[in-house]
Amino acid sequence: MRTDEELREAKAILARARQAVVRMAAEIRPVLAEDFVEYPAYEVRRRFVSAPDFAAALADGDIARLKAMLAARSAEARDAVLAAMADPDAWLAGVDCPGPGKSLAENERLWAMTSPIADLVREVLAAFGFPADDEPIEYRMPMRFIHKKYLPGLAEKYWALVADLREATARVREAEEGQVRETLGKRWDRM
Secondary structure, rough: OHHHHHHHHHHHHHHHHHHHHHHHHHHHHHHHHHHHHHHHHHHHHHHHHHHHHHHHHHHHHHHHOOOHOOOOOHHHHHHHHHHOOOOHHHHHHHOOOOOOOOOOHHHHHHHHHHHHHHHHHHHHHHOOOOOOOOOOOOOOOOOOOEOOHHHHHHHHHHHHHHHHHHHHHHHHHHHHHHHHHHHHHHHHHHH
8 A cells, every 4th residue: 555655646746847847948938939039030130240242132121121021930830849848748848958057959859840940040031042151040049138038047956857757757657666576566466
């Protein structure tokens, strides 16, 4: 009977650990949402400034259209990413990632959901004929305060909660294995 109690307790701890990860995700998503809108314009501007010959040849009207396109489509891309990131399983998938992480990007399943942001940058650069660049276009976790929240710090908290979740999962597994061994032992003893 002790193993039944241990299993119930382990499952309760696991449920609390899962909820802690889901609460952290709910805290992180609004911070990312702000950056999802800002990043495309930031990245296109950075590439504009880095290509002086191309930038000088681009007409003011084209720059205005480019900015308008970014403003209009950034919100759409943000909404698509946030809808995908609303799935708790993506955040809980961190337990399958190796080692403790420092960045949300280390949860590949979760971070793959940010691809619409990078896709938007690629599309705008192509639509306006920006010169090819060897640097890959990928959304990176912001390393600054957004709404008084520091995303690298939130990412570290997330990974600490994922470590707790891993421990809780292992504890449930051990309790289940103990329950099986106890059942088999009782069966053996009856025969």
